[in-house]
Amino acid sequence: MTLSTESTRFLEDLKVYLLASGKNEQATNEIVLELEDHLIEAEADGKSVRSITGDSPAAYIQSISHEMAFDSKQAFWTIMQVYLGASSFLYLQNLLNGTMTYSILLVGGFLLISAVYLTTLALLFRKDALRDTARPRLLRYGIHGSVHLLLIVGLLIVNGLIDSPKITLYPSVGWLIGALLIAWILVTAWKTKTWILPIAVFVFFVPQLLLLFVFNLSEITAVLVSYVLTSITIAVTFIRSSKNSKAD
């Protein structure tokens, strides 16, 4: 028995809203499955999603969220996962280029921008889940992502102009941190059964190493080729996973 588009959208919105509100993932999946089961029977009996949610699905989603506790432990690990995942690209690229010096301004600024990015992204997801229109507002996510990318670029420029205290890592410490980052990425991927990040890291760095050291190409060419390969891999993975979830 397949659900109507309206019911499917309601369940997706509910899941996104609860997860973006920091609710426990297992508890979220349980209530979504329970309501899916309810909707299957209700639709078979000729009822619509409104007979379950009342006139406002948005208000109903909020009433469920209100009863569920904020899972601070899970929120912390999610933030760590996203933060370390994002910074791993920058750090490993620096490691490959031999950069071992980091300014307080760069590290602090990156932490602050990432915190603002994650908080506003969660708010955007919550707002989008309660929307009235059928389609998600993709343009908003694009603008949101671009603004933060500009902030990172701005930080890199300011970091070059303003002098702030610096930390220089010993090469052995730098490589050890790099190895720990890779181990972290693999362990979290294995735990969450989501392999997109290790695949992206592999596609970004392995061809780069080959182009640099086997084919002796310039650094900029190696980075550009790896960037294009990673973008294609991520796009293909997302399309495949969205097709699989639709097939389910």
Place this chain on the structure above:
Amino acid sequence: MSSTQMLKGILDGCLLALIAEEEIYGYELATKLKAYGFSDISEGTIYPLLIRMQKLGWIEATSRVSPSGPKRKYYSITTSGAEELTAFKERWQHLSTSVESILKEDD
């Protein structure tokens, strides 16, 4: 005051009473409530209440495979839920007696 607002305060007790009768799952619970005359509340209203009653330890849920395929959550009442139900019945008895006697005076 609308009947929906009046209902909110007593729905917990009604749900507890239905769960105390037998192990029951969400859709069945909503259908039973309707059959007893609670037709102007939307079916989904029960789920936030079920989450809250689980948090309070009044009910517990077990997942079992349903005849229609996927795993289904069945609710049963706990000892503290049964105590709460007894307290609710007393409160309701007192309230309904008071309301009825006022309404009779009006007649």
